[in-house]
Amino acid sequence: MPAPSLAPFIRARPWLSKLVTPVANMYSNAAGYRQMGLRADDLISEENENVLTALKRLPAKESYDRIYRIRRATQLSLQHKLLPKAEWTKPEEDVPYLGPLLAQIEAEQKEVEQLDTLTVIKAH
Known part of the structure; x- marks a missing residue:
């Protein structure tokens, strides 16, 4: 089960979004994954x-691009290097590609669970 998110609450309030967005961007840049050419969804564990x-x-x-980014980042990590600034992942390139699929899979699982627990009541 995914962790609860404040994102819908923040997006519904433009004034709060204006306050939080710069902090979120600063955090993403400080995390360092973009400096190694990764996208946020590349960090999701495959377990x-x-x-x-x-x-x-x-x-x-x-799929190929994901594997390439992860292998390149692993190599950079082993060498204790970062990519040249021109090759960093830009914020507009860091779009979710795995999140929508995960949401779809979870919705399918919920539907299957609901259908499996369906009870039929006979009307006389």
Whole structure:
């Protein structure tokens, strides 16, 4: 089960969004994953069955790009280096590609669970 999110609450209030957005961008830049060419969804652990299913559903190009980014970041980490600034992941490129698939998979699982627990009541 995913952790609760304040995102819908913040997005519904433009004044709060204006306050939080710069802090969120600062945090993303300080995390350092963009400096290694990664996207936020590249950091999602593959130990969950839902994540593995989502990875199987990725288009071939997106899957290849994900593996390339992770391997390049691993190599950079081993060398204690960062990419040149021109190759950093830009905020507009850091869009979720795995999150929507995970949401779809969780919705499918909920539907299956609801159908499995369905009780039929006979009317006389």
